[in-house]
Amino acid sequence: MTTIYIIAAIVLIVAILVVIFRLQVLSAVLKGRYEKRVGIGNDINGLLFVIVFVVGVGAFWYSYQQASAFFLPAASSEHGVRTDQLFWVTMAILVAAFLVTNALLYVFPYFYKYKEDRKAYFYPDNHRLEMIWTIIPAVVMAGLVVFGYKEWTAITSPAPKGAEVIEIMGKQFAWQVRYPGKDGVLGNYNYRNIDAVNEFGIDMNDSASYDDFIPRELHLPKGKPVLLNIRARDVIHSVFLPHFRVKMDAVPGMPTHFWFVPTKSTADMRDETGNAKFNYELACTEVCGRGHYAMRFVVVVDEPADYEKWKASQETFASLNRDYAAEKAPKLVGLLPAKVAAPEAPADSTAAPADTTAVAAH
Numbered sequence: 001m002t003t004i005y006i007i008a009a010i011v012l013i014v015a016i017l018v019v020i021f022r023l024q025v026l027s028a029v030l031k032g033r034y035e036k037r038v039g040i041g042n043d044i045n046g047l048l049f050v051i052v053f054v055v056g057v058g059a060f061w062y063s064y065q066q067a068s069a070f071f072l073p074a075a076s077s078e079h080g081v082r083t084d085q086l087f088w089v090t091m092a093i094l095v096a097a098f099l100v101t102n103a104l105l106y107v108f109p110y111f112y113k114y115k116e117d118r119k120a121y122f123y124p125d126n127h128r129l130e131m132i133w134t135i136i137p138a139v140v141m142a143g144l145v146v147f148g149y150k151e152w153t154a155i156t157s158p159a160p161k162g163a164e165v166i167e168i169m170g171k172q173f174a175w176q177v178r179y180p181g182k183d184g185v186l187g188n189y190n191y192r193n194i195d196a197v198n199e200f201g202i203d204m205n206d207s208a209s210y211d212d213f214i215p216r217e218l219h220l221p222k223g224k225p226v227l228l229n230i231r232a233r234d235v236i237h238s239v240f241l242p243h244f245r246v247k248m249d250a251v252p253g254m255p256t257h258f259w260f261v262p263t264k265s266t267a268d269m270r271d272e273t274g275n276a277k278f279n280y281e282l283a284c285t286e287v288c289g290r291g292h293y294a295m296r297f298v299v300v301v302d303e304p305a306d307y308e309k310w311k312a313s314q315e316t317f318a319s320l321n322r323d324y325a326a327e328k329a330p331k332l333v334g335l336l337p338a339k340v341a342a343p344e345a346p347a348d349s350t351a352a353p354a355d356t357t358a359v360a361a362h
């Protein structure tokens with residue numbers, strides 16, 4: 001309560017001082033003793049406007065120069081190159097408009113500051129000027145919207161036939177990816193099937209599930225369309241592949257997707273960046289909880305032949321969890337590949353590689 005009284009008292013005192021000052025000025029005007037004095041402050045203020053503009057533009061350019069070291073390298077996907085172009089064209093137009101309008105805004109107070117022998121010119125309207133500054137921005141904006149819309153429809157169009165289908169699931173706090181295996185079809189899933197073993201909730205009663213595999217890295221083929229089927233298990237996450245300019249939310253209960261064509265392999269990027277340890281990465285770009293920062297997943301882009309080799313080398317979820325698969329779907333247990341015996345260390349390293357057909361004949 002005392003605070004309110006103190007504030008009220010301060011406000012009243014200030015108001016009284018203002019009124020006294022105003023009365024003094026008015027009485028001076030009435031007595032004809034009032035002189036308008038324009039001090040040096042008028043010139044200084046005018047000059048300060050110009051200085052703020054020049055220093056501001058300089059600082060703006062300097063910060064751009066400094067920050068450009070941290071910009072992403074050129075896009076590693078087909079659509080990424082086009083969206084980058086769109087971005088830079090928009091940026092160039094905006095910067096040009098910014099410089100012109102702000103130059104006028106800051107230079108006018110300098111040139112048209114108060115001068116005793118000058119009277120302000122009353123300039124109510126000018127239809128031609130208003131047409132110019134309405135129509136030009138409208139046409140430019142409409143052009144940008146049309147190009148952007150065209151690009152957006154291309155990006156969000158259905159994936160071409162034969163695209164590699166990969167499922168990405170976000171959970172607190174990791175990404176998991178699932179490949180469809182040899183049949184090219186991802187097995188069904190159901191959230192009710194999720195448990196400690198089956199993090200995806202894969203339906204083991206769907207025969208398409210039996211060759212699905214869940215690797216620890218996301219591998220993509222260079223030069224081939226890739227379709228990501230995206231979902232989340234708990235909260236909203238967001239798939240972000242910055243080098244490919246791919247960003248799409250992962251929403252629980254609402255599968256999303258994104259297709260694109262990677263154009264540079266990991267090896268290409270290591271050459272391009274001169275960094276032998278370069279790796280593409282998948283990050284989460286939705287603040288999804290405490291462990292959000294830890295949702296990094298390594299992405300590898302292979303030459304198509306290496307990609308096929310890598311796929312062939314992956315063990316399926318079902319064969320890694322044989323007992324689980326057998327328990328969940330006893331009828332389909334025949335789909336499990338035969339148990340592979342642990343390879344014996346060759347007694348003689350110079351021996352010819354084992355002839356697999358001969359082994360099978362025993």
Ligand SMILES: [Cu+2]
Nearest residue numbers: 237284288295
């Ligand atoms: Cu997340």
